[in-house]
Amino acid sequence: MVPIQRYVFKEPRLPGIMPDLELIKTALKLKSVKRSGWVYKEISNPESVADHSYGISFLALFAPLPKGVNRDSLIKMALLHDLSESNLGDPIYETGKFRNLKKYHLILNDKKKVLMDMFGKNYPTEKKLALDYLQQKTPEAKFLKELDKLESVLQALTYEKNYPPERLNEFWENAELYIKDKQLLKFFEQLRKERLTSRVNSG
Amino acid sequence: MKKLALLKQAMKLKHLKRTGWTHKDIPNPESVASHIYGVALLALTVPLPKGIDRDKLVQMALVHDIGEAKIGDQVWERGTYSNHHKHLIKDEEERGAIFTMFESTGLDKVKKLSLEFIQHKSPTAKFLKELDKLDMVLEALVYEERVDPQQLNEFWENAERYIHDKNLIKYFDALRKERKK
Numbered sequence: 001m002v003p004i005q006r007y008v009f010k011e012p013r014l015p016g017i018m019p020d021l022e023l024i025k026t027a028l029k030l031k032s033v034k035r036s037g038w039v040y041k042e043i044s045n046p047e048s049v050a051d052h053s054y055g056i057s058f059l060a061l062f063a064p065l066p067k068g069v070n071r072d073s074l075i076k077m078a079l080l081h082d083l084s085e086s087n088l089g090d091p092i093y094e095t096g097k098f099r100n101l102k103k104y105h106l107i108l109n110d111k112k113k114v115l116m117d118m119f120g121k122n123y124p125t126e127k128k129l130a131l132d133y134l135q136q137k138t139p140e141a142k143f144l145k146e147l148d149k150l151e152s153v154l155q156a157l158t159y160e161k162n163y164p165p166e167r168l169n170e171f172w173e174n175a176e177l178y179i180k181d182k183q184l185l186k187f188f189e190q191l192r193k194e195r196l197t198s199r200v201n202s203g
Numbered sequence: 204m205k206k207l208a209l210l211k212q213a214m215k216l217k218h219l220k221r222t223g224w225t226h227k228d229i230p231n232p233e234s235v236a237s238h239i240y241g242v243a244l245l246a247l248t249v250p251l252p253k254g255i256d257r258d259k260l261v262q263m264a265l266v267h268d269i270g271e272a273k274i275g276d277q278v279w280e281r282g283t284y285s286n287h288h289k290h291l292i293k294d295e296e297e298r299g300a301i302f303t304m305f306e307s308t309g310l311d312k313v314k315k316l317s318l319e320f321i322q323h324k325s326p327t328a329k330f331l332k333e334l335d336k337l338d339m340v341l342e343a344l345v346y347e348e349r350v351d352p353q354q355l356n357e358f359w360e361n362a363e364r365y366i367h368d369k370n371l372i373k374y375f376d377a378l379r380k381e382r383k384k
Contacts, residue, residue: 020248021374027244028341031237048233050240051217054265057243058213061265061313062206072258075265079240079247126247154214190207 019122026118029086036090037152041167043159049082049090055151056081056144063147064183068139073129077140080130081148084114096170097177108134146184149175153191165199205307212272212304222276223339227354229346235268235276241338242267246331250370255330259316263331266317270297273304282357283364297321333371336362340378352382 031050038046057078065071082090088111093104111134119127133141156171172192179188217236224232243264251257268276274296279289298321305314320328343358359379366375 018374018377020250021377024245024248024374025341027248028241028338028345031233031241031342032345045231047217048237050237051234054236054240054243055214055217057240057265059210061262062210062213062310072261075258075261076247079243079261123248154210155217158214158218187204187207187210190204 019120023118023122026086027083030082033085033090036092037171038155038159040092041163043163046159047155049085052151052155053079053082055155056147059147059151060144066139066143066181066183069143070140074140074144076126077129077133077144078147080126081133081144083118083130084111087114087118094174096173143181146179146181149178150184150188153188157191157195160195160198165195206310209304209308209310213269215272216268219271219276222278223358224342224346226278227346227350229350232346233342235271238338238342239265239268241341242331242334245334245338249334249337249374252326252330252368252370255327260327260331262313263316263320263327264334266313267320267331267335269304269317270300270321273300280361282360294321330368333366333368336365337371337374340375344378344382347382 028050030053031048033049034046035049035052057075060071060074060078065074085091088107091103091107091110093100093107112131115127115130115134119130129140132138133144136142136145152171153175156168160168172195175188179185214236216239217234219235220232221235221238243261246257246260246264251260271277274293277289277293279286279293298318301314301317301321305311308314319325320331322328323332339358340362343355347355359382362375366372
């Protein structure tokens with residue numbers, strides 16, 4: 001488990017002349033934030049948070065939806081779901097089946113502060129979607145969390161072609177805790193099967 | 204599962220580096236997937252001209268380069284010069300790639316959006332092209348902290364040819380000013 005570390009909340013930026021352009025530039029910093037989960041596992045040249053955000057947004061566009069989930073809101077939420085990481089980096093609070101609750105609450109709080117600061121009074125709808133995701137209460141937020149986990153095993157499967165698969169076991173264990181939707185479970189099961197087959201073939 | 208195959212192909216874009224930057228020897232350049240994220244984020248946040256539907260624009264942004272998972276990121280123009288012949292061939296290959304990738308997936312609506320972008324005729328497709336170029340210069344500005352800005356002039360020259368929307372021009376000018384500092 002990664003040691004507990006309080007993430008330094010960076011100085012709030014001075015409001016620029018064009019707050020919308022400032023927000024866009026901050027968001028695009030996600031292109032250069034590496035996903036910590038892979039970094040800790042020493043995957044070389046791992047994907048960025050922007051790559052991951054693309055992946056989850058594509059899933060939001062593509063997946064069969066449960067009742068009560070609005071696709072357009074889901075896609076927007078997906079594009080915004082890791083926005084605060086442009087300031088905080090990608091902090092980790094859980095590994096496999098273990099969640100560090102204390103750390104989780106600290107991170108959640110930091111993320112909220114960052115979002116409030118980033119959006120200010122602009123983009124009320126988008127701000128709400130980003131905050132909703134952190135709260136995990138709306139149907140979109142809950143379903144997106146499942147997509148987030150499905151996305152991570154899709155990526156794990158790619159990395160496992162070049163590394164011993166055991167190294168990434170925890171990502172599969174973690175995803176299993178979250179994926180409940182019956183359609184998504186079908187995809188998950190299929191990916192798990194593929195994982196086992198390729199291990200048998202290579203092992 | 205045809206759908207899973209499409210999904211995996213879409214994810215390949217994370218591992219495809221943007222050719223424009225690799226040609227310029229930018230170390231560790233962004234992937235096509237990261238670029239798509241940039242364009243989609245712009246689609247979500249910029250002011251829209253009349254008649255453009257944001258939801259459609261965002262969806263189109265997410266699939267606008269999907270054919271590149273099969274044909275790679277082919278460059279057919281640089282700065283103010285474009286190779287027409289190369290462009291036509293690339294479009295044709297891309298169209299074929301899209302048809303193959305979406306076959307029997309039941310995702311016809313999404314397929315249509317990616318084809319609409321390539322045709323470059325609808326107002327949504329044209330506006331998205333402007334966002335595509337805006338994302339490019341936003342990224343150029345980041346790289347210019349690492350390499351000689353002169354080296355990336357052609358990206359600014361190229362973007363200038365495309366960006367016409369009055370709100371986007373404001374952004375473009377603000378970025379250009381920042382660049383000169």
